[in-house]
Amino acid sequence: MSTSSCVLAGYTRPIIARGWHMKRWMGWVVFALLAWTACAGATDVRKTAEASMLVTGWIDVAPNGSVHDYTIDRVENVPSAVTDLIKKSVVGWKFHFDEPVDAMQRTKMYLRIKATPVDDQHESIAISGATFGDGGDAATDHVRYKDRQPPSYPHDAVESRVSGTVYLVVRVNRQGTVENVAAEQVNLNSYGRESQMRHFRDMLADASIEAAKKWTFKLPTTGKHTADPYWDVRVPVAYNLNVMGAPKQDTYGKWQVYIPGPRELVPWLKAEASMTSSPDTIPAGSISQANTSLHLTTALDGA
Secondary structure, X not given: OEEEXXXXXXXXXXXXXXXXXXXXXXXXXXXXXXXXXXXXXXXXXXXXXXXXXXXXXXXXXXXXXXXXXXXXXXXXXXXXXXXXXXXXXXXXXXXXXXXXXXOOEEEEEEEEEEEEEXXXXXXXXXXXXXXEOOOOOOHHHOOEEEEOOOOOOOHHHHHOXXXXXXXXXXXXXXXXXXXXXXXXXXXXXXXXXXXXXXXXXXXXXXXXXXXXXXXXEEOOOOOOOOOOOOEEEEXXXXXXXXXXXXXXXXXXXXXXXOEOOOOOOOOOOOHHHHHHOOHHHOOOOOOXXXXXXXXXXXXXXXX
């Protein structure tokens, strides 16, 4: 019995991912996708199939913008090819602070790693997106959830076995309620004709937006943002199809099917906030400030 739930760089080489050769893994990805695409009439699935994982950690940035050190969360769960890629890239990163700092700044790091096939023997992996926090300050320095009821899972999406993640941008006013909300990106875990994918992206986005309008938040009570007129935050909403009674799977450090949707312009979001962060790097169930004082100025591959 099934039930649905809604919960809130690179180089090319042969890749071994925790005992699975990536070529074999990609074959299983295509097989899984074909279950939906057979009825959808989509073609050339392998060309568009991607494997992706979200890697989180911490980074220490010196006052001159260079990287002093970094750590990867649960590094033992992350494939060595991915940790090697991150190590190779991070050494070349340079950052800019909105205001001068005189001490090391430690902040959260969220990285989206993407793998795509090159030929029958090789896959290419790259850091496709990154988001960095606004320093390791106290929780009360930032917007936090107060009341957040999850959206309903649209019936048509459940019937079609469609899952995915909606990445919202929410503007919180000084009353702790939602002043504005928009879907910045919607990623699906199923592939079909573009018209079908657009239909399901819109369906999941609309359900998420309607629910988010009723959310309330706790405002910053300490730190430099207490007097802000509003706060823009990014919130991912994940739609998962689960087997009733089955334990929740730990997917950290594992490759997942990932069909990225187009990134939409949010007119009321500051251009700098839109450009300097990647929506799909925010872990499900979390909340991330859209406007941060730390900005990566070099390419994700460190060049």
